[in-house]
Amino acid sequence: xxxxxxxxxxxxxxxxxxxxxxxxxxxxxxxxxxxxxxxxxxxxxxxxxxxxxxxxxxxxxxxxxxxxxxxxxxxxxxxxxxxxxxxxxxxxxxxxxxxxxxxxxxxxxxxxxxxxxxxxxxxxxxxxxxxxxxxxxxxxxxxxxxxxxxxxxxxxxxxxxxxxxxxxxxxxxxxxxxxxxxxxxxxxxxxxxxxxxxxxxxxxxxxxxxxxxxxxxxxxxxxxxxxxxxxxxxxxxxxxxxxxxxxxxxxxxxxxxxxxxxxxxxxxxxxxxxxxxxxxxxxxxxxxxxxxxxxxxxxxxxxxxxxxxxxxxxxxxxxxxxxxxxxxxxxxxxxxxxxxxxxxxxxxxxxxxxxxxxxxxxxxxxxxxxxxxxxxxxxxxxxxxxxxxxxxxxxx
Ligand code: SAH
Numbered sequence: 001x002x003x004x005x006x007x008x009x010x011x012x013x014x015x016x017x018x019x020x021x022x023x024x025x026x027x028x029x030x031x032x033x034x035x036x037x038x039x040x041x042x043x044x045x046x047x048x049x050x051x052x053x054x055x056x057x058x059x060x061x062x063x064x065x066x067x068x069x070x071x072x073x074x075x076x077x078x079x080x081x082x083x084x085x086x087x088x089x090x091x092x093x094x095x096x097x098x099x100x101x102x103x104x105x106x107x108x109x110x111x112x113x114x115x116x117x118x119x120x121x122x123x124x125x126x127x128x129x130x131x132x133x134x135x136x137x138x139x140x141x142x143x144x145x146x147x148x149x150x151x152x153x154x155x156x157x158x159x160x161x162x163x164x165x166x167x168x169x170x171x172x173x174x175x176x177x178x179x180x181x182x183x184x185x186x187x188x189x190x191x192x193x194x195x196x197x198x199x200x201x202x203x204x205x206x207x208x209x210x211x212x213x214x215x216x217x218x219x220x221x222x223x224x225x226x227x228x229x230x231x232x233x234x235x236x237x238x239x240x241x242x243x244x245x246x247x248x249x250x251x252x253x254x255x256x257x258x259x260x261x262x263x264x265x266x267x268x269x270x271x272x273x274x275x276x277x278x279x280x281x282x283x284x285x286x287x288x289x290x291x292x293x294x295x296x297x298x299x300x301x302x303x304x305x306x307x308x309x310x311x312x313x314x315x316x317x318x319x320x321x322x323x324x325x326x327x328x329x330x331x332x333x334x335x336x337x338x339x340x341x342x343x344x345x346x347x348x349x350x351x352x353x354x355x356x357x358x359x360x361x362x363x364x365x366x367x368x369x370x371x372x373x374x375x376x377x378x379x380x381x382x383x384x385x386x387x388x389x390x391x392x393x394x395x396x
Pocket of ligand 1: 206207210229230231232233234235236251252253254257280281282283300301302
C-alpha cells in the first residue's frame, strides 16, 4: 500500500467539500476542479478543498464517482490501515453475537458501512470470500488478504471480482485463492447447516443479508403451508422446516438453485417428506397455483431494477409479482415480500406493494418492516448503503 504523504492531489471546486466534511464517502466527478494529468486508475489520492485544506484520502476511479474516501482528515493512510479497519469490522460482528460456534458465517465487510468503500468480504467458517467493487480495492487485494488472515480463524481468502469490478477499467480479474485453499464449504447459520459454493454460486455463494428475516419467518412457520419463491439456496425453506411448517414448497427458475435447496434441506432434515422443490418461473407458478394453497408466502426476487433507467419497469415487476401473491394467498395468510434493488426506495417499494394490495381488494396489514441484517451496516451519512427492503403482511 502506498502510504507516503506524497500522494497525488485532487482539488475540489468551491463549496464541494461540504459532503466530505459530513463524512459522505464519495466525491463525484463533477466536484473535481483539478487533478494530475496522468493518474493511474485505482491510485490512492489526497483530496483537498478549493483553498488547499486536506479533506482526506481515497481511491481514484474513472466514472461518476471519482473518489471513494478511505479516511477523512488524514493526508495519508496509516501503514496498518487495513489491519485496523478489518479488526474493527470483526470486533463489531463479534460484539453482535454473530460469530459463534452455531453461527460461523457473517458479512465481515460491507463497503461504505464499514468505512471501506469498494470492498465486500463474506466469511464462511474459515474462508473469507472477497469482492472488489472498485479498482483501488482490486489493486490492494494482496494487502487486504494478508490483513484478513491476521484475524482469528481465517485460513483462506478467495477473491471473486469478475462481475463486480467496473468492466470499463479493462482489468482482467481472475477469480481464485489469494491465500490458502480450503474446500470445506459447510457453514452454520443459527444452528442450521448450509453448503456454500463460492466457486460457482451467485455473488459470494449465499445471501447473508436475510439471516434475521429467515429467523423471523421461522417464528411464523408453525403449522403453515409455506411457499418459498425465488429460493436460491433454500435459506427460508430450512428455517420454515425448523419452525414446524406443515409443508414447504421451494421454487426457483434455476435448476442449479433447486439442487442446492434440496441438498441444504436434506442436510438438516434427512428424508423429510414435508419439503418439495420445483424448477419453474415464478410468474408461471403463481398463475397456475391453486387459490389458497399456501398461507405463508416468501417473495425474494432478484433485483428487478439494477440501475435508475430500469426503475419504472422494475416497480411494475414488483407490483405484478405481489398482485399474484395477494390474489392467491389463503385468508389469514402471511406474506414476506422483499426488494433488494438499491435504486428502489423504501417508499417506492411500499407504494408498489400498496397498489398490488389495492388491486386485489383484500384487507392487508403491515406487521413488520424489514431490512438487511446488522452485519450489513449503513453509514448514516451514506443512506445509499441501505438496499434491502421487506414487508411482512397479513392478508385477511
Ligand atoms: N431468497 C434467496 C435469494 C434469492 S436470489 C435467499 O434467501 O438466499 C434470487 C433467485 O431468484 C435466484 O436464485 C434466481 O435463480 C431466481 N430467479 C430469477 N428469476 C426468476 C424467475 N423468473 N422465477 C423464479 N426464480 C427466478
